Amino acid sequence: MPLATCVALLMVFDWAALPGIVLTLFLRYYFRVGAEMATLLTVIYFTSLFLAWLGYRWQAGNRWSAALGLMNLAWMRVGWLLVFLTVFFMTVLQIVVESGLLPGYLGLVTADFVTLRTLINLQAMIIGILLNSHVIYLVIRMIRQPRYWRVLRMMLRKQRAPGVKTTEMVVWFLVMATMVTLLSVPSISEPFTKILLSDYTLTLLFPVMLFGALRYGYYFISIVWSITLTVLFYNYQGFISETGFVHNLVFVSALMLVYTITLLLMSALSSRQRLLMKKFKSAALLDPVFGLPNLRAFNRDLARHPRSMLCFIRVSDMDVLSRNYGMQLRIQFKQQLAVGLKPFLQSGERVYHLPGYDLVLRLNCEDADMKLQGLHDYLEDFRLLWNGLPLHPNIGLSYCTVYSPVEHLPILLGELSGIAEVSLTTGQPESNKSDHSQVQLEIRDKVDMLHKIQRALDDDRFVLMAQPILGVRGDSYYEILLRMFDGSQDTLITPDKFLPVVHEFGLSYQMDMWVLRHALMFINQNRVRLPSLRFAVNFTPSTLCRPTFTRDFKSLMLEYEIEPFQIVLEVTESHLLQNMKYADFAMRELRAYGCRIAIDDFGTGYASYGRLKAIQADILKIDGSFVRNMLTDSLDAYIVQSICQVARMKHLSIVAEYVETEEQKAALHALGVDYMQGYLVGKPEPLATLLDFP
Known part of the structure; x- marks a missing residue:
């Protein structure tokens, strides 16, 4: 027990404890064995404690007083304050006893060192220092600082x-x-x-x-x-x-x-x-670079609150600024913006880092309008002082209200990002969802549709429809249209329901190649009954821009032994604006291969005539929105006439969509239209019905 108490005192008071330890030990033994032996025992204690503490302080450095139980200091304390201290103390005491300066009846050692009694005493000293020094240390700390018991209680709970x-x-x-x-x-x-x-x-x-x-x-x-x-x-x-x-x-x-x-x-x-x-x-809940809560923390906090308002902050032009001034600008901008937003937040509300240049806030729904206005005003006034230059990129703010659990969070954030783009233009917080649950419901429906599309691609649950396109000179071909089964074989989903999801989730190429393969398969299987059958197949610009598309296209044509003239590739003109350079290369190569290129829905995209000068095509399809009312709307009639004149100058064949009456057909024929497509000519029917015609 004396050694354990001495170690505890040293752990609290450092070297200042030695004078008190020496005095206490001397008085303790003075009244038991006299002054001479008390002095000798005190010297043995002092020497052992001094050397052990010196070694520990030398090795531990400034961390000598760190809390008990730390593994990085445990071996130093065991080595110096346990093993060295007890072994050195017992050895010196044995030497003194064997020299006759101390009697063996003191109870620690005898004249014969290697005995069971010595082993018992050594083990008892080690146990005493291991345990009792800890308890005594805690007691001394609480006596010295009464508030330490709160720290101890906190540690007991924490561990x-x-x-x-x-x-x-x-x-x-x-x-x-x-x-x-x-x-x-x-x-x-x-x-x-x-x-x-x-x-x-x-x-x-x-x-x-x-x-x-x-x-x-x-x-x-x-x-x-x-x-x-x-x-x-x-x-x-x-x-x-x-x-x-x-x-x-x-x-x-x-x-x-x-x-x-x-x-x-x-x-x-x-x-x-x-x-x-x-x-x-x-x-794991903090971004290591920005030091802000990340998406994992965002998802966790959403689950903890039954109802939340999400505010999406979109920082425009940050990409350009980062390239000019470095990534540190982006880091500092988001950090200072997050710090500036904190005064507007209540308890439990936080700012979260999103990959890229955006932030998102989770707010309580109380006083939502006031909070939004305060956030908007702050974002309008926010400036980052960068090397003396005040920077204020345009910032968009979108918001919506959600209920827990929030499903498909990445898709929800994507929706908010798109709404924030609108805010960049309007200069006001934007939310095009009047119902607080509409965003989540639409996202849930979108994900359900995505699952249906993926299953349909895997299990061939699409059906090809064929609508005839009749030429004024008697020739004809069919446009391939796509439908999807909805659970049962008797319910079909129209393209306007699933194609937007296909484009959004990057399944366009997979979908287009599925349609092409099954169309070519039908031609190959029925080449005897339907010789020289021609199909017009729709392709998205993203498919045309794929580097391997032309190679994959030709490979399928060779696999099913289909002649190039039997396939017409239809591409929607309004989608070509940003991909014209890449799509033009694919169309040139496929035209050289022998296929024909048709520009679908011409007139609905802006700068159509300018694009028509550069597009390498063979067929021009007039959008049905102009054909439908051309007999009653002079402007539509003029647009159709203008398109026909330009097409003839480019030596393009002309196809008119939505032809539903004989009067429309006659008027279009007078304008030089080469092919008619619409309910007057024929409605879309399953591809297999082509076998029913003689």
């Missing part, structure tokens, strides 16, 4: 495993207390009871304490185990047999030493593991 309940701890304590009580009761003669009150119960105590070490942490188990050992050693007669008492005491003390080291080590490791896990979880 406990998640999910530990009071009931569990009470049950564990009752089991442990019962076993300690059994061990402390003097032995009696009944066989069964004698087993329970023997050192056999001591072995059963270890798993109970080990459970506590893993669940309740280092501080808790060190305090409880220290008190437990004190009680057990005070009542050692209850579990140590008098027969072979010394040998039994050696075994029990060694067992206690192993238990102590194991319990302290396991409790320290488990506490450290839980602390690291907590840090890892906290770090």
Whole structure:
């Protein structure tokens, strides 16, 4: 106990504790053995403590006073304050006893050093320093600073495993207390009871304490185990047999030493593991570069609140600014913007980092209009001072209200990003959803449609429709249209329902190649009954721009032995604006291959005539919106006439869509239209119905 107390004092007061330790030790032994032997014992204590503390301070440096239970200092403390201190102290004491300066009856060593008694004392000293120094250290800290008990209580809670309940701890304590009580009761003669009150119960105590070490942490188990050992050693007669008492005491003390080291080590490791896990979880919720909560934290916070308002902040032109001034500009801009937004946030509301140049806020729904106006005003006034230059890129703000659980969060953020683009133009917070649940419902419907499309592609649950295109000179071909089965084989989904989802999620190429393969397959399988059958197949500009498209197209044509003249590629003109350069290369190559190119829905895209000068095509299809009312609307009639004149100058064949009456057909024929398409000519029918015609 004296060494444990001395170590605890050094851990609190450092070198300043040595004078008090020396005086106390001298007085302690002075009244027991006299001044001469008290002086000698005090010198032995002082020398051992001085050298051990000197070595520890030298190796630990400025971290010598760090909290107990830290693994990075554990080995230094074990090496210097436990192993070195006890071994050096016992060795010096043995030398002094053997020299005759001290009598052997003091109880620590005898003239014969290698004895069981010496081993017992050494093990007892190690256990005492391991445990009692911790408890005494905590007591001294609380006496010196009464508020330290709050820190200790916080550490006891912090080191406990998640999910530990009071009931569990009470049950564990009752089991442990019962076993300690059994061990402390003097032995009696009944066989069964004698087993329970023997050192056999001591072995059963270890798993109970080990459970506590893993669940309740280092501080808790060190305090409880220290008190437990004190009680057990005070009542050692209850579990140590008098027969072979010394040998039994050696075994029990060694067992206690192993238990102590194991319990302290396991409790320290488990506490450290839980602390690291907590840090890892906290770090996983922060972006390491921007230091802001990330999408994982955003998703977690949405789940914690039944109703939230989301505000999406879109920073325009940040890409250009980042290229000119470096990535540090983007980092500093988002950080300062997030800091400036915090005064507008209530408890539980946060700013979250999104990949790229955007931020998103989760707000409570109370006083939503006032919050939005305050955020908008701040964003309008925000400036980043970068090297003396105030920067203020255009910032868009969109918002919506959602209920937990929020499904398909990335898609929802994509919707808000698109709405924020509108805000960049209007200069006001935008939300085109009047119903708070409409965004989530539309996203859910969109995802359901995506799943249907993917299953249809995998299981061939699409159906090809054919609508005739009749030439004024008697020739004809068919436009291939697409429908999708909805669950059952008798319900079809029209393209306007699923094609937007196909384009949004990048399935255009997969869809186009599915249509092409099955159209070519039909021609190949029915080439005898339907010789020289020609199909017009629609392709998206993204498909034409794919580097491998022309190679894949030719490969399928060769696989099914189809002649190039049998396929007309229809491309929507309004989609070609931003992809003209890449689409033109593919169209040139396919025209050279022998296929014909048709520009679909001509007139609906802007700058159509300018594009027509550069587009390499063979057929021009007039959009049906102009044909439908051309007999009653002079402007539509003039547009159709103008398109026909330009097409003839380019030597293009002309196809008119939505031809529904004989009057329309006659008027179009007079304008020089070469092909008619519409309900007057024929409605879309399943591809297999072509086999029904003679």
